[in-house]
Every structure is written in structure tokens, then in C-alpha cells.
Amino acid sequence: MNALTKITLRNIKLNRKRAWVTIIGIMLATALIVVVADMAESFRSSMVEYEKAHSGDYHYCFYDVDPENLKYFEGNRNIEKLGYSVDLGYTELTGSRNEKKPYLYLKAMDESAMQVANVTLTEGRLPENDHEIVISDSIRTNGGVEYRVGDTIRLTNSNREDAKGNEEDQSCEYTEGEQLTDSGKAAGEYTVVGIMERLMRSQEPYYAPGYTVITRITDVTQYSDITVYASYTKAGLKRREEVTAGLLKLSPEIYQKYQNGEPLNEEEQQQLEESQKIASYVTCNIWLLKYQMMLFSDGSLKMLYSMAGIAIVIIIVTSVFCIRNSFVISLTEKLHLYGMLSSIGATGKQRKKLIYGEALILGAVGIPLGILLGLLAGWLVVKGTGHLMQSSLQVTLAYVISWPAILVSIVLAVITILLSAGQSAGKAAKISPIQAIRGNDTIRISRKEIRMPKWLSRLFGIGGTIAYKNLKRARVKYRTTIISIVVSVAVFIGMSSFMSVAMKIADTYYTDSSYQLMVPLNGKDQMENARKILNLDGVKEAEICQRDYISVPVDEVKYSKQYQTLMGNTGEEDYSDETFMIVALNPEAFQAYAKKLGCTVKDGNSQAILISDVTKTVMQNGEEKYMTGELYDYQTGDVIQGTMEMSDTPISVQIIKTTTERPMSVENIGGVGMLIVSNTELTDYQKEMIDRLEVYIHCEDPDGLQKVIEDDMEFVNFNVVNLKQSYDATKSLFTLIGVFLYGFIIVIALIGITNIFNTITTNMELRSREFATLKSIGMTRREFRRIIWLESVFYGVKSLLIGIPAGILLSVGFHMAMGTNLETAYHLPWTGILISIGAVFVLLFGIMRYSMGRINRKNIIETIQSENI
Template identity: 30%
Template sequence: MNIINKLTLRHLKKNKRRTLVTIIGVIISVAMVMAVATLGVSFLDLFKRQSIADSGEWHVQYKNVTSNQIKTIEEDGNTEKLILSSDMGYALLEGDEISDKPYLFFKGYNEEGLEQFPIKLTSGRLPEAANEVVVSDHIAKDTGINYEIGAEMAVDIGNRMLEGEPDALLQNDTVQRDEEGFLEDLDIHSTETFTVVGTIERPSWEEPWAPGYTVINYIDQENLNKAVNVDAVVVVKDLTRSIFKQAEQLAQQNDIVGVGFNEELLRYYGISDNDNLHTTMYSLAGIIIAVIVIGSVSLIYNAFAISVSERARHLGMLSSVGATKKQKRNSVFFEGAVIGLISIPIGVLAGLGGIAITFMFINTYIAGALATSVKLEVVVTPLSVLVACLISSTTIFISTYLPARKASKVSAIDAIRQTQDIKLTGKAVKTSKLVRKIFGLEAEIGLKNVKRNKKRYYATLFSLVISIILFLTVSFFTANLSTSVEMSQEGIDFDILVSDSSGDISGLESLVQLEGVTEHSLHKSVQLTSLIDEEMFPPLLVERIKKENWALQEGKHPYYINLYGLSESSFQEYAERVGTDPANYQDPNNPKAIIINTISYHDYEASKFVETESIQTKPGDKLELLFTDYDTNENTTLSDLEIGALTDELLMGIRTATLGGLDVIVPMETFDSILNDGAANQVQSYLYLNSSDPMEMQETLEEVVPSSMYIYNAVQSRERDQQMIMFLSVFTYGFIALISLISIANIFNTISTGISLRKREFAMLKSVGMTPKGFNKMINYESIFYGVNSLLIGLPISIGVMYLLHRSVNVTFEYGFSLPWLDILFVITAIFVIVSSAMLYSTSKIRKENIIDGLKQENI
């Protein structure tokens, strides 16, 4: 080691505080870069494993292959595993011909396929011969039809065809039917007898609305059924972008009619012609790393720039005894290398440890937030470590380059006289006369010092502004997420909804007797129309009609009518809450209804919630209900409905209509009697439940409710949304905390070292009569100047960024833009606390210093 490097190490040891702050800043920077790189790789690994769990591990699919083509594919040099797959077809599920899932769907795999695809055995074993099958255990849960192990099933298997159209093949489409029955037929192509050898969980590829329950059998490659189309699914050896070209060439050379790819899984491997996911992830990671590098360069550059300033006389003395420009420049690079060698390994380990702890915490939320069945695992690749090290090394090099150049240009005379940093004119440090008049001479001196040391001032200001923007942006983003979740859940006063698109409530009535149901509302609904006279319009609707220049139809405006028919018990309970006698509504020949005449809705233009009347009417008035056939645009009069009561009581599960709409509630018998066939086809039935244990209730419902019905767990949805917010908050606030640490370290380092370099200035001021009180006043004013200027720059930029975020969220959720005043107040307080603390900490060490020693100060 040469003498200059030895002197550099001695300098680092002498200035332990500044060296330690620089090392800590670099460690945080490296840790963040490593964490971002590991996060990206780990999430890609999560998506990869989830894709395999959902749809199996495979890469290329060759469709409708023959025995010879299978052999060629198997012998291909890039084939690692060959899977045979076959969609044999559908067979009627005997005893369940009336539901929306009346079929068994037969799918076949060879031995490799049974291993590679997500097939979860619940009892028995997997098939090992062509006449053996495993059946989905959901058949028994949904229909009560039980296929016991060892039982034989004889089935006619065929393809679903649209009735009367022999070329209209139905794949996995929902069952085609109307009121009279099925609109599809089975085109039988084989009759088979199978032995049931086991049961499986419902496969992930079988959607709840799928027309058939999955049955899996074994494909014997040696004895393929020529009547059944077989696909060859391949796991390749070398995953590269050439996989697409290679597969297409193989198919073309062997007359294979179709080639498919597992595009989702390949995308997670980074193999895709249109890779939006990787572009998004790399862009996001790039932006985050750029912010980290900018903050880190600011800190590390300041540290080395200050180091060069401190060592100016030292470097000049070296020049005077023969040190070359290259040696002086290399001394700064050597200082950076020493700090890097210490910081980078520690930073890499700290980043991995931090991300591992983070994953342990968020894995409790990730299943609900991202709807995954696998957990995040810390995945470290040599490339991610190399990228983190290269970025960190580059950051240190960029930070040291300018100070190193400056060090190389320091001449012996200028350095020894220490005049190289003082190249100012009177104009450059000129201040307003008002400053002295209002704040005094001390404030003017403080302001002149800020102007005199502009580089140090801008570096500190930059760090403060970055901290302000990051904190307010992230806080606003998280608050917006919470607001959006609240809006999406607004008005939801139930735990679970079960709906039936057929409009039949018979399947829902038995569910209200389930154990754990604490409250329920069972109703049908349909949307109709009614022409309302102008004198019945509420004032807000009159304003809206004038503003929008809507044309009236003979003094009437078409209201949309949400007509609800309640079951007997639900209507009786609701009528009692309203305060009306339910017996008055039981005559279908003289239909009466309860009207919800107080509506609450969000006025997006005014960015506020509005509560007003829906209609100006009274009990005894009548509404003419119309059904609009949108195919023919014809209106049919259904009934004149008498208003029995007006209320602001809502039904469980429904939100009020908006301006120009009415919610009308009638008993079920009245509801059925007033509808014609066209309107009856539009009816939906709903059961809203509150339960003592919503999660257990959902499990119970899934066991007894047929797949044709839809179950929505509002409690689970709320929890999932909250988990997503928590999940994102962990990363966003963790990120801002680390960036803020870099910024605070930068501020402390810059201010404290700047104060340290001003020892001679302070001693001179004291020697000409500046009192301790005046000294404090000068320092306090400098702190205020830093704080005020950073807020004047940071707050407008933050508000602009927050507004852009608001506009992006407003595409889905419309609400007014409002500033997070509490967060802004916190930022204002925090900025002055940070700057004042740095100033007080720095000046506390020089307050008691002897004036003579200060005037004699040497920066070596």
C-alpha cells in the first residue's frame, strides 16, 4: 500500500463520525437495491409457482396428434417430459338432468400428466389403466350422487352441440337452455365402462360455472383410442425465446395441425414475445432503484465532497512534495473503494435479511391480498446479487468522480492558503435590507452563509424535498386505497349473498334455516319503468332536467323502478320496521307497495354525497308500472300500483336508487302476479344473510348450494381489501422509511460537517463581539431558511403528484380531491425538527471552543 493510501485510511479513522454516517448511508442504499432486486425475483417465482399450482407445469402443447407424431415429439432433442392429454367429451350425469351442470366431463392423462398437472387425490388412488377413473368429490357435495370406489359406471361420451346446428360445437360454454329445457344435444362418439378407483378435489381448471364435473382417466400410449383426440404436452429442456420457433418448425415438419403454449408460465420465466408483465416489473424496479440511487448519490457525493474540502490543505501539501494529479484523484477513489468494501457485503446481507423478515410478516396477508395458494419465498439469484453490487459500485463511483476530479486539480498554493472554495462576488451574497430590519444582523449573516455555500445548501435542500415528496405521495396513495375500499364496501350491511339467476327462490328458502343464520332477507328483483308526472319531481331532479335539457314525454319523465318482491317472513319484518301493517299489502288484485322515498347517492360533479327525496308523493297515489322489451323497444303496461307507505328504511343488501329512480317493495305474491312473461325472464333472486361465523357459513353454503348459484362473502371481500392495503403499506412505508433514513443521514452529514468547517468563521464572529444569544439566533434563522425553502419547493411538487394519483384512481372511484392536511402538518413539523436537530447537534460541539483555537483551525 502506498503512502497516499495510508494517509487516506488515517484520514478516515480520524473523521470517524463522518465515515460512519457515509458507511451507514451506503449500507442502506445497497440493502434497498438488493431488496428491490430480490423482491422482483421472488414475486416472479411466486407467480411461477402459482401458475404451476393452477394449470400444471408444461410449456408446449401439440394438438390432435397421432401415434407417429407422438413418437417424433418424444424423440425431439428439446423434449424433457412428454404428457398425453385428452378431452374425451361429456356424458350425462344420471339423476341431475335439470341443473346447470348436468354433465360429467371426461379428461385423460398418461402417467406423466397425472404427476405434472395439479390433481389432488382425496381418497383411493390415481388410475393406472384405461378403464379406471377418479371422480371429483364435488359431484357428491353438489348433487348427492355418490360414486363409491370400486363402482362401475357405463357412460355414453360425446361432444356438446347446439340443438339443430350440427356444426356448432360447444366447448366449455355454460349450459344452453331456456324455460322449456335444453338447447343443446350430445353427439355420442363412444360408449365406455369405467371403474372408479379414487376421488379428487375439484381441479383448478374446472370453473364453478363449468357445464360438467371432472372425471379423469388414464391414457395408455400403446393403445390409443383413435376416436378420441389426443394432445401432446411437452416440458422442454432449454427454456429460451427460440422455443416458439422450434415448436412451430416441429409441427410444420410433422403435419401437426395446431401448437399452443403455456403463455402465462412462460411469461413468468421471461419468455414471451409481448412481455408486458416483465416490462412493468422492470420499469417499476428501475424507477425505485433510480430514486434510491439519486438519494444515495446525494448522500455519498456530499460525504466525499466534504472529505475533499476537509483534506484540501493536506492534498496541497502532498502536491508540494511531488504528488501527481493521478495520485490525488486515486486517493479519493481509494476512499470510495474502502467504504464500498465495508458497506456492500453488509448491505447485501441486510437487504436479504430485511426482505426475509418482511416476507414472514406479509405471508399472513398475501393469500387474501393476491388470491394465491402459495407463499412468498426469498429467492436469491447470482444475477440479483451481481446487479445489486454493480449498481452500488456505480453509485459510489458516480459519487466520488467529481470530488476526485476536484482533488486532482487542487494546487499547492491555493490548498495551503485555502482560497479555492471562496470565489464569490458581493452580488452573489447580497441580501434584502428587510432581512436585517425584521430579523436582525445575525439573520442576515446566516442568510449570507447559505448563499456563500450554495452547493452544500442545494444538497441539503434536495434531500429535504425528496423526503417531503416521498412521504406525502406514499401517504396519499395509501389513504386513497383506503377510501376506494370504503366506497366499494359502502352500504353493504350483510355478510353473505347467495343469488340465483333463474329467479326461483325455492332453492334459497331452505338456506335461511341453516345453523348460524342470525338475520336474513329473501327477495326477487327486476327493473321496470314508470312515467312520473312533472309535479311529483323533487327539486334536484327539476334542476337536473333543466341543466341537461332533457325532453319530457307529455309532462312526464321515465323513472327506472327497482321492484323487489319479499318472501312472507322478510316482508312482514320489513313492514314492521317501516311502521305499516303488512296485512294491507296481501291482496294481489289490489296491489300496494312500500316506496323508499329518501335516496342517498354520490354526486360526482359536486364531489359530495347527496340525500334527497326520490319523488314527491303520498300514500294512496298510484304508479303505472311498465316493462320495456329492449329487443323491440316496446313498453307494456303491467299494473297500477298503489303507494301504501313511504319510508327511508332500506332493505338488507340494497342501496338506494339515484336521482330519477325508485325502490318499490311488494310481497312475493304481488310481485309474481304483476309480471308478464318478458319481465319474468329478467327476474333475479337474492338471499342476504348475516351470520355468527361468516367463514364457517360460507363453507356450509358451498357444500349445499348447487354450482348454478353464486355465493359472495362480503366479510371476506372486506378482509381481502384490507389485506391488500396492509400488503402494499408494508412495502410503501418500508420504502419511504429507508429513503428517509438516507435523506436524514445526508442532512445530518451535510449540516454537521458544514458547521464543523465553519469553526474559523464562528470564532471570528465571536472575536468581534457576537454573543451566544446572537449566535443561536443566526443558527436558528439558517434552520428556518432551510425548512421554509424545502417546504416551498416540496409541497407544490407533492400536491401535483398527489393530484395525478387522484386522477388515476378517479377512473374507477370518483370522489373529490382533498389534501391530507394532517400528513402535511406532520411533514412541516418533521422538517423543522430534523433541520433544527442537525443544527443543534453540530453547534453543540463548537460552542465552548476557544476563540484562538478556532482561528488557528486546520482541516487536516
């Protein structure tokens, strides 16, 4: 151990308190970097697992591969895992109540392909040979046909052709007139050995006409048109385009041109056609690749890592600014030491080494502690917020300890420490022995700059004068403290305003909707099912809604004067037809709506209520403008004649009321005029309207009613839209963001607090001789306390005068960015402001009181005589 190291260690031991304060600052900064880096990596890893579960655990998929071409895939060093799947065909599902899914669809898979498809059993086991099958649970829940484990099913494995004789697969929805034809594949008896959850959408789209059942591939060479799922190695992923082109016996240049849609010459086209004999086409699991390879072309990844990068930069800058103060104070305190070392021949380089050596020793303690604290904090955050991410993003957040992230955190922490110590090291290297021993180089201020306003002197007396001049004299030293408070105050006010606006958006989205559940029913003859929902317990109010559009010649439309004036100035050509939405409600809902508006529905045909307020987009002198207001000028008794857009069938309705008040089924629809009618008055047009009913429900227990509809109502082709769940998901997302933001604020504030504590307490220690001198000439304890309190007030007021406006600007920015659709005016974040004011003064007075207590316990004569604190 050389002399410089011994001096450094001795100084650290002599100033244990300041050393530990600096270590805590380093530890918090390191912990925050570790948390940010590890959380970003945990989110990425969670998204990788999410994509594997929802889109498949593979990188590339090769279709229609013959057995003799499997040699190109097997044994390839760039492929880590292969899976094989074969589509065998359709079988009619007798008794299916879902007219859009009348088939079973048999696929053969090996074990790897079943993992790719994420086959999840609810009962039984996976098939072990090609005479056993596992079936989808949706055959029972959606199709109404129940099979049990142990049942035997005969599957014909047929082809499917539409009415024109075109062969179709699972990507083509069911159409009227299609039929099953002989595929040439052998039919067989299969034993049900397991029941699985419905496969992911990439394996079985929602509109697929067949329920998937799976058997086991025992010998892949007995099949043709094999689908090959390939998972590449890490090395293969780096050269993925070259590897894929090589598997197809195609040059990488031609493969890339083909993938980019670029034109190929005749020779290149021939090579492409040859490659298609190996695989007819190739698809890429792009989202899995993006997350695994960190391809930043994806917006979400860009946002994630940009946010993490910005957060880390903020942490480093804030930490450097805070931690450096410890080294500045250390330099000020040890000027005599550096002056004496310089006087006996220590070079500037050696003095610089003293500062950097101290920094690295403190870092050697603080960084490992910070890493452990960061890992613990990250684990607690994941455990505490995992359910919020699951409910908001449907992603299960798994905590991953990323060693590269930890290594990056260590490097960044070391950089932070070196930057913090850099300025002090530079000053220590340049200081002259005489200046250091005299100690007169730390204060540089002119007589004019230290002049005190007379009103302050009159208001606060001699104590105020001393407090004010001390701050002016040492303003460079205290600037860090002020900025630390300003950053903490501004960030807290801004983020509290962000959370307030976020929660207001979530609350408005839910409470402004008159309905809580919406049930779309697709297909014909669904009115009876819709009426069953109306009669359920817990339904307070409901509307059955069916929509379509009618076209009316534009010269027959009665436009308002406001709209005519606007359109006259557009400079655009007129269009021939105006479109209205026709909304057919069930009679009870239509009668209730009419009664609410104060109009009477008479017996007759095609009476309509016109909703005339529209937000319409128009072009004015080449620019897009929005016209909001009453677009039409129809009166009671007017008739609108037009044609149904789906069939050109003529239709005529009579206006019984013009209003801007909407029924709940169309309260969130704009951009078009709406004619609200009773569906009993459109009997002649029912066959022309879209085969879709929507039931809008106002209730007190949306979750309970949704469960009743899904479990007890034997419907098909429907799903329940629960606004409360959307509200809860939105609120969970904002709460999740809030947890991270407030966690970030707390740690930044802790770094700032340690810095403030270090600055103020050390400053008070360094001024012990000054205070002892003042006491020795007769300053009373009361006047001394007054000086300290006034310094706290000056600190706090100056910090708040800067921090509060900065926080308000942040809150205004959040309101403008997030609250554009809120009708409420901007409100100052008084809660955040008041909490900040209280916290700042409590903190300052607490630290000052602690420091004063230490000083008051010291002997005045010994303090005056002391040369080294």
C-alpha cells in the same frame, strides 16, 4: 501498493467517522436497489408458480394427436417435458342433485399430465394403472353423491349429444333434451383409489356438465386423439414460434400468419390442412409465457417493472445527490493536500484517481454489506407481507434470491458511487496549487447577495446575522441538505395522504353497503332454498330479489322536463323503446320497503314503486354526456304498460310511489329506471323471468354465516359473495402497498439523514476555527448556542416551506386519482404535515446539539492553531 493508494487509505483512516457515514449511505442505497430488484423478481416468480397452479405447468398444448405422430414431440431437443391426456367419455351420475352436472367425465393421464393439471389429493393416492381412478371431491360437495376410497364404479365412456344430434364436450354446458350415445369405447369397472380437489378451470370449467375422474395411461399408443402438453426448454422458448411450427411441419411464416388471423393463399391453406393432421389445433399458456419470458405486452408486467425501474431511478438520483456530499466535503477538507500534491507534480489525472480510489474502496465495503442488508430486508418483507398478498391477490409470495438481480444491483451501486464522486473528482483535477493552499475557492458570493434583511437583524441580533450570512455564504454546500429534507418531507406527506385515501376507499366500499352477503341461486324452483337462508340465525335483514327487463314504447313514457330539454338538444335520432328493470322482492321485504317509504300496499295485482333517479348516458352533438337526476315524471296511480323483454309477454304495473331511495338489493345499480314489485304479484310472469334468484343479507358476522350457508345448506349452482372478504382483500392490498411505500420512504429518509448528519457535523468540524475565534473575542456560550439554534431553524423552515407544499401537491394528485368516487371533500394531510415538522426540527436540533457538544470540548487555542481538522 502505489503512493496514491497509500494516501487514499491513510485519508480514510484519518477520517473514519466520515468514511463510515459514507459507507452507510452506500450500503442503504445498495440495499434498497437489491430489495426493489429482488422483490420484482420474487413477484414475477410467484406469478409463474401461480399460473402453473391455476392454468397448468406447460407452454403449448397440441390437440387430437395420433400415436404415430408422437415421434415429432418425443426426443425433440427444444422440449423439456411432455404430458399426455386422453378424453374417454361420459357416464350418467345417478342421484346427482345438480341438474346442470348429471355426469362423470373420465380422462386418462400420465404422470406429467397430472402434474400439468395440478391434481391435488385430499385422500388416498394417484392411480397406478388404467383400472384405477381418482375422483373429484365436488361429486360429494356439489353433486350430493358420495364415493369412498375402495369403491368400484362402472363407467360407460359415452359420447354426449344435444337435442339436434351435435356432439358436445366439457366446454358446452348441459342443455335440456341432450342424451348419451355409444362412443365405441369400451366400458369398464374402475376402483376409486383417491379423492382430489376440483381441477382448475382450464381442465374443468365451472359450467362443465361432468365431474372429472382420472385414470392412468399405461400405454399411450393404444389411444387416439391424444392431447399433448409440451414444456419448452429455455432455448426453445426463445424460438417458440419456430419450434411450434416445426412440430407441425409448417413454415414459421405460415404459422405466424395463421396465429395472427391473416388470410392464407391456396398453397398456404393446403400446408395448414396438412399440419392439422399432426394436431388439429394448438393453444398457448400465454400468461405463463408472459411471466416466464417477461413479455412486456402485458399490462401488469409493464406496471411491475416500470414501478421497479422508476423506484431504482429515484433511489440512484437521491443516493447520488446524498452520497456526493460526502465527497464534496472531503474535497473541501483536503484542498490543502491536493494543492501540495499538485505543487510537487501530481497530475490532474492522478488527483482524480485519488477521489475515485476512495470511492471504490468505500464501495468495496458498502456494497457487500448493502447486498446482505437488502437480502435480509427482502426476506423480512416477504415474511411480513406474504399473508397480505395472499388475501388480496390470492398469490403466495415466495422470496427468490435472483443472482441476475444482485448483479444488476452491484452494477447500479457502482454507477451510483462513481456518479457521486464524479463532480469532486473533476474539481480535484482542475484545482490550481495556489487556490488550493489558500483555500479561497470554495466561497464565491457578492456583497449584495450576502446583505441581510434589517428585520432579521433586529429580531435575532448578532447571532442571527452570523447564522444567516453563513448560510448565504455556503449556500451551494448546504443545498444538498435542504433538498434531502425536502424530498423526505414531500414523499412522507404524499404517501401518508395516499394511505389515508386508500383506506377511506376501502372503508366506504364496505360501510356504504347495506348488505354483507349476497347468494345467487341459479336454476328453477330455488325460492324454497332462498327462504331457508332467510330463516338462518344471524340474519338481521334479507331480501330475495329476482330481476328482468320490460320495454315500454318511448311515446308512452312520462319523462321529466329536465330530461326532455336535454334530449331536445342532443341532435340524435329518437329510439323506439325505453327499458325499465323490474325487480321482484319477497313479500316481507317489499312490505318493509313500502313501510319505510310511508306508502301502503293494498290487495291487488302488480303494484310497483318507481325508482326514478338514473345516471344515463346520452349523446350530445357527437359527445358522450352523463345525465344524473330524476328521469321520469310519474305520479301515484299512474300505470306503466310494456312487454317482458325475454318473451314479449304484456305486463302492466301501477305506481304507488315514486322515490330515489333504493332497497339494498339494487343500491349499486344505475343507468336504468327500476320498478320494485312483490314477487307474489308477478305469479303470472314467473316463468318468463330469468332463472336466477339473489339473496341479499344484512348480518353482523358475515364470515360465520357464509360458513353455515356453504357447509350446512345443501344447495347447488351457488356461491356466496362476501363483501367483508372483498373489503378485507382491498384493505390488505392497500396495506401491502403501504408497507412497500413506507419502507421506501424510511430508507430514502435514512439515506437523507446520514447525508444531513454528515453535512452538518462535518461543517461544524470545519468551522471549529471560526467558532474558536468568535469565543476568543468574547462571544458568550449563550450567543454561540443561539447561532447554532438559529441555523437549525433556518434549515428547517426553508426545507419545510418547500417540502410541505410539494407534499400537499402529491396528496392532491393522489386524491384526484383515487378519490373520484368519494363524496367527501379533500382534506389537508395534517397528520403527515405535523409529524414532518416535528421530525425535521427534532433531527436538526439533535444533530446540532451533538456537534456543539464535540466543539465545546475542544481547546480554543489549539483549535485556532490547528491547520488540519
